[in-house]
Each structure stands twice: as C-alpha cells, then as structure tokens.
Amino acid sequence: MSATFRLPASARTWTIADARVPTPLLDKTIGGDGSRTPEVVIADHDGLVAVDIAIVDGRIDRISSAGVLPVTGPVLQRPGLVLPCFVDAHTHIDKGHIWPRAPNPDGSFEGALATVPVDRAAHWTANDVATRMEFSLRAAYAHGTRAIRTHLDSALGQTRISWPVFAETRERWRGRIELQASPLFGIDLALDDAHMHDIADMVGEFGHCFGAVTYPGPALRPGLDRLFRLAADRGFELDFHADETNDPAVNTLAVIAETALAFGFPQRILVGHCCSLALMDPDTMRRTIDLVARAGLSVVSLPLCNMYLQDRDKLQRTPRWRGVTAIKELRAAGVPVMIASDNTRDPFYAYGDLDMLEVWREGTRIAHLDHPVGPWADIVAATPATALGLDRPGRIRVGDPADLVILPARSLSELLARPRQDRIVIRSGRPIDTALPAYAQLDHLEGLAP
Template sequence: MRLRNVNAPFSFAGTKRFALAGARILASRLPYRDAPVDRDGFALTDVLIDEGRIAEVAPAGRSDFGDAPKASLAGGVVLPTFVDAHTHLDKAHIWRRAPNPTGDFEGALKAVAEDRAARWTASDVAGRMDFCLRTAYASGTAAIRTHIDSIGAQTRISWPVFAEARERWRGRIDLQAAPLFSVEFALDEAHMAEIEAMLDACGSNILGAVTYMVPRLSEGLDILFALAERKGWDLDFHVDESADPAARSLGVIAETAIRRGFPGRILVGHCCSLSLQNEERQPRTIEAVAKAGLSVVSLPMCNMFLQDRQGGRTPRWRGVTALHELKAAGVNVMIASDNVRDPFYAYGDLDMLEVWREGVRILHLDYPFADWAPVVREAPARAMGLSLESLRPGARADFILTRARDFTELFARPQADRTVLRDGAPVAPAPDYAEIDGLEGLS
C-alpha cells in the first residue's frame, strides 16, 4: 500500500495491519480526552488499523502497536469522511452542451429545461450520475443526498436510475434522494399520486419541492406535509433562492411544521433572502425555524455564483443565508455542494473539502475553525438521519490524510495530493473528464 500525501510516502505491499503515527485529529472526535490540544483543537494521535478496521486509538507516543509497520504523518491533519446533504446529480456535467451565457437564475432554468427535454435519457442520467459518484468517492465523501427533477416523463426515467445507483454504491456511498418540482405541482392530484408511487417503488422516504411566495403556497405545503405524515417521510425543500427580502416561504414552512406538529426531519436549502430581511423580521423568522426544528443547508459556491448577478455590474452581496445567526439560535446548520458543472453553477467537483474551504472564506466559518467543522459531517448526518461511525475500535478505517498541519494550511491549498482511505486502503483518484466527452457533446 502506498499513501501519496504524507511527508515521507510509504509502501506496505498487501499489509493489512499498520499504524498511522502522529495524525492530527480534532480532539472532539477522539475517544479519549487526556492528550494536549493545540489552538485549532487538534490532538496528535496514533491509530492502529487492522483488516480495514480501527483496532486502537491512542495519544501520540503512548501507544504500543507491537511490530505493526508505522507511517509517520508528521502531524498531518486527518479528517473523517464527508456528508454532502444537497446535490443535483441528475443535472451535473451538462454545461458544455447546455451553457448559461447570462449566468443568472432565469438563464439556468431555461437551459436545463431545454436540455432535459432533449437529452435526459436513462443512459444519459446514469452515465453522468456514476461519474459524479466516482468523483465524490475519490474526494472522501461517504453520504450524499441528491434532488431529482420529477416532472412528467422525467420522473419515470430518473428515479429507477437513482435506485439502481444507490444499490450499486451501497457500502461505499450512502445515497438518498428527494423529488424536485415547483410547489404548485403539489396541487395536482395526478402528479402527487405519481410521486408517491415512484418513491414507494424506489424505496425513498424523502419528499420535497421548490418553495417561493406563490398565492397557494400554504395550501401546497399542507398537501406535502400531509403526505409525508401519512407515509412517515421526511421533507426537504428548496427555499427562497432569491435576493428579494419579501420572499418569506422559510417562515411559512416553519409555521406549518409548528402548527401541524410534524414529527419527521425537515431540511431547508438556500434560504438566501433571509440574510436580506430587516432587523425586525429576520430574528422572528430564525426563532420560528429553531422552534420548528428545521435544519438549514447553505450552498455557498452556487449561491455566490447565481445571486446578485447583473450584466456589467459588480455583485453587492454573497448570496448566502444568515448561517451564523441560525447557528447561534440552535439551528442545525451545514454546507453542501449543490450544482456541479451545469447551468446553475459552471464549476465544482463534488469535493466537500473544496466546499468547506470556500465556505470558510465566503461565510467566515472560522475563529474558531473547530466549531464549524461539523457543517461538513455531523450536522448533515443529523439532517439526513444517518448514524456515523465514531473514531473508536471496531469502526471502519475511513480517513482523509493530508499534509496540512493546521486549519490555515488545510484551507490555503486545495489538498489535491490528499489520500483517501476506505476500509484502510487508498481509493483510486477522481476520474478524468475525458470519460464523459460523449455525454457532454464533445466528439
């Protein structure tokens, strides 16, 4: 075995039992509390791995792992795998064939609708989705929730593709999906009957919609809440993805959850307009969100790309929600990838370390850095109802090894030379974009 990103690369051909020595791991994630902690919250740690599992965890230098070969990480930061709670795997990698030259929200909607009608066959969606999953796996992601465009015939095309991918990736990436359609479609009985049947057939238990201030918003929400209550499903909404402070569907969702006493989990994404509400309105909305027990996911890269975009004019705000205020109110908050190389966002690579790095800069998720580390793992896992294995003996040896020795080094570079271990073995690098030339319309 060869790990490429340690200060002194090492090779254990076929070795199943070995030690990572001098790994810098956040003390809050360790099974012990009796080691020195640095100013970033890290403790130097030795980890014994045996047959793909963690055999022992001990403070650095205090372990006795016998004759197990040791790799000195020289204080390199070691991370657990990531959880990506908001993606669009069915849209990814269509930018070349469906560009959005204006770069704005309306242009994205138009480009996606045209491409979906013309090209989203089962094989097309499957090929792009598989490329996404291989990329995310190589970057260190262990769980993903995707939204799936679920309108008309596309519902019947994309959902079986997702169900097959979920089974194929079981044990490597935990996959969840929620349907995506405008909230007005909730008023269409035939549409909702098809959505219910498709989710049942594909074994999904998450219902969702795009919400904004339409005249029958409350009526549509009640239909969605009622179906989720009857089926025992969770809810996941796109919310107020605009710069209009009058867009207040977030508050309506929170009030609906409180009024109905909804028992399931609710995740709301974007919530951009919340940050533009005045000092009287915003605290009341946040209070309702906290009372309702909603989780909030911010999509920093995509929203900074889309929001406040006007040709020939420099943007005046970052497009993200009031994440600090929500966290201070006790709301479960997180960040995620969102769109990747599609008309909504021309960039991205389903790399949660990139999302974290950019999130630190866009949303000031620092000082202290460690307080915000859960936004890429523990917080999204709670929102998705996942039980994560802790860093304890018996758990899978799933790690991301870097050469960075603190958070400033971790976020200063993209960590392209990281090594991702799954079951104690390094995974293959991300696939080459050339593999999807045919899907992207290149010769």
C-alpha cells in the same frame, strides 16, 4: 507523506501515528474501552487534537493520545490532518456536467431556470442520466465523500426515467457512497393529484425523502399542507429548496417552520439555500430563526452556487453580497447548519466537482467561518450525517469502518490555504485510487464533447 501511500496487502493491523484531528470530528469517547482518554492534548488554537489511530481489519480499533500507547503493524507517522470521510447533503447529480451543451447564457438564476428544461427534454434519457451520475460519483468518491443526498428533477415524464436510474446507481455504489434522493419540483405541482401520485410511488419504492421548491404564491400553504400530510402518512422525511433570492420580502422558510410546528411533524426536515434570510431586517430575521429552531429544522447553505447566482446583474454590475444564508445567526440559535456542493458544471453553477474539501475551503472564506476555523469543522461531516439520518455519526469513532481522509497539512490554515489533490483517502482501512475521471469520458454523450 505521499498521496500514493502503499499499505502491504497482508497488513491486517496498522497505525496512523501522531495525527491531527479537529475536535468536532472526533468522537467524545475516544478510549479503546469507550472511556474518555484524559491525556488528549489540544495541538493548537484551532482545537486540533493529537492522536494515534489503530486500524484492525478495516475498522478503527483504538484512538489514543499521540504517543501514549504502543503502535502496532505498519505505521504512517505524522501524516498531518485526519478527517472522517465527507457527507454532502445537497447535490444535483442528475443534471451535473451538462454545461458543454447547456451553458447559462448570462449566469443568472433566470437563465438557469430557462436552460435546464430545454436540455432535459432533449437529452435526459436513462443512459444520459446514468452516465453523468456515475461520473459525478466517481469524482466524489475519489475526493473522499461517503454519503450524498441528491435532488432529482421530478416533473412531467422525467420522474419515470430518473428515479429508476437513481435506484440502480444506488445499488451499484452501495458500500462506497451511501445515496439518498429527494424529488425536485415546484410547490404548485403539490396540488396536482396525478403528479403527486407518481412522485409518492417513486419515493415509496426508491427513497425516503419528500420535498419541493417553495416560493410565494397561492399554492404555498396548501402545497405545503399536502406535502406534510403525505410525508407524515408515509413516514417520509422532508427536504426543501427555499428562498433562493435576494428579495428580503420572500420568506417561505418561516411558512415551512410554521407548518412543521402545526403538524408536530416527527421526521427530519432539511431546508436548503434560505438566501433571503441574510437580507431581512433584524427583527424579521430573529423571528424567522426562532421559528426554525422551534420547528427543529436543519439548514444547508450552498456557498459556491449561491455566490455564483445571487446578485448577478445582467448589466455586469459587481455583486454586492455573497448569497449565503445567515449561517452564524442560525447556529447561534441552535439550528443545525451545514454546507454542501449543490450543482456541478450545469446552468446553476458552471464549476465544481463534488469536492467537499473545496466547499469547506471556499465556504470558510465566503461566510467567514473562521477565527477560529476548528469549531466549524462539523459542517462537512458530523452535522450533515445527523441531518441525513446516517447510521454513523460523521466523526472518527472506535468500532466504525476506517473511512478517513488524510491530508499533508499540520494546521487548518495549511489545509485551507491551497487545493489538496495530495490527499490519501482510506475506505474500510485501505487506501483507494484517488485519480479523478477525465471529462473526455463524457464525450460520447450527445453534445458533451468540447
């Protein structure tokens, strides 16, 4: 199979034959009439299912066990693995790709916190933000992502620049990538009336999600109370950055859960990072996870960024831990967990390209999401689709647009063993151009030329 697969322009009907799909990414009712097909065969120990997928007029018309029903139209035979397009639940496309002019001086979290505001004040005009957002989305689209939530720096005057830019970008990308946004500011600012008025108006006009960065201090509980109350009044969802630290004494995640329970908050709540949870003593971890489960929170881990920042020592000591949260323990308690890209080529993470396949591959290695790999396949599509409240479930389902990623790998071991630029991305039943944008296309922005 070639990544340059060509489908005749006249083909209204075509078939992907004898494909392998991870069980968690296949809708449970896979018969063409909505009933379960009893002949589905598990292909290997990772739980791959062998199926034929018929596509008609850009939608998935039928899913059947491989070879059971006759195929129609052009046939892509034994393509390897087929996945639904990815859902990236936690990104920062407003600050992506500023690394050439704003490198982190030492790779530390503190270095990132000090570097970004300087670059933001000097460069983040509407044109600068819009151009970098566009570049990021072009890469994500080529990699096979169909939905993204981004956090937008929303302090001081940047709110009035970035939110309108986001709204214009969302309209421009409608039908290709579904975009959501959540404001990013420190919990102390939740007690600032003028700031909250600005943010609430922007979210009310351009988004549906509220949130902040939480950290210990006198503003934590009153700030959370203010955010929850305002979100409840306006029908906003909530999205927090929490406990991005290796200090096990920091546990704002528990306070978020307690506040959600006290409010009986009806909307979805997503919490990112939660790094310190993995370093807490077993009893504190269990109590916190129980609170999170009872409060109905979902948790997104950012394995690449957190491994980059956490436990980085200025004396160049080798890091002693991987930075990720307690993913397995959360999931065992029934908490929806997922992984996402986070930052790309900025002071918080020097690398990355909004490639969810890379995030899955490296997240599997970092957090040992394997043996078997298959049950974890939902963390890059199905679980984040639910956490973001998307209309489609993040699974391959009859009746949905044929938005698929096809990869020439016969097993999950082959899939995750190497980078996969040989993928075919199908959107609404047609292969798209998967060429990635060249970094030189950002050179005209001040300070971004090498």
